[in-house]
Amino acid sequence: MIGPTPNCYHRLKPHTFAPSNISWGVEDHTAMVRMKDVGEENCHIEMRAASGLANPYLAAAGVLAAGLLGLNEKGELPTPSKGPSEDDPKHQKLAGSLEDALIALKKDKAMQEMLGADFVKLFVTVKEAELARFRSHVTDWERDEYLELY
Numbered sequence: 001m002i003g004p005t006p007n008c009y010h011r012l013k014p015h016t017f018a019p020s021n022i023s024w025g026v027e028d029h030t031a032m033v034r035m036k037d038v039g040e041e042n043c044h045i046e047m048r049a050a051s052g053l054a055n056p057y058l059a060a061a062g063v064l065a066a067g068l069l070g071l072n073e074k075g076e077l078p079t080p081s082k083g084p085s086e087d088d089p090k091h092q093k094l095a096g097s098l099e100d101a102l103i104a105l106k107k108d109k110a111m112q113e114m115l116g117a118d119f120v121k122l123f124v125t126v127k128e129a130e131l132a133r134f135r136s137h138v139t140d141w142e143r144d145e146y147l148e149l150y
Contacts, residue, residue: 001062002050004127006098006134012049014086019049022092023085024077030086032094049094058123065114102127 025031081088095101
């Protein structure tokens with residue numbers, strides 16, 4: 001829900017100041033979750049993986065659901081990386097494509113229960129239909145790259 005289109009995944013790679021893995025850090029511009037101004041009155045937390053194309057209500061629902069699942073599991077917060085989070089191999093990579101994200105969502109029964117099975121089924125169905133249309137489209141790049149060659 002934080003990356004609802006195929007293009008959202010082009011930015012989630014190392015060395016772009018967009019997060020590429022599941023991580024958190026203090027003043028870390030590469031972390032998925034960044035704590036800023038720790039110890040100050042204006043301390044705040046940024047969730048940096050969501051795309052500007054995401055529906056803010058769905059993105060908030062997904063982030064809150066993930067947070068609640070983490071609290072329910074009573075897991076311990078891992079220590080932040082010493083350097084940029086994107087360079088720390090201990091962090092799990094974010095989904096590399098909308099297709100990968102949808103596959104993960106379909107496998108995640110706890111998240112489906114938290115968001116509602118009917119909602120998840122509808123969301124996945126709509127996004128898979130969008131992906132099918134996306135894959136059937138011939139891009140300008142493909143025409144420019146191959147039309148004259150073949």
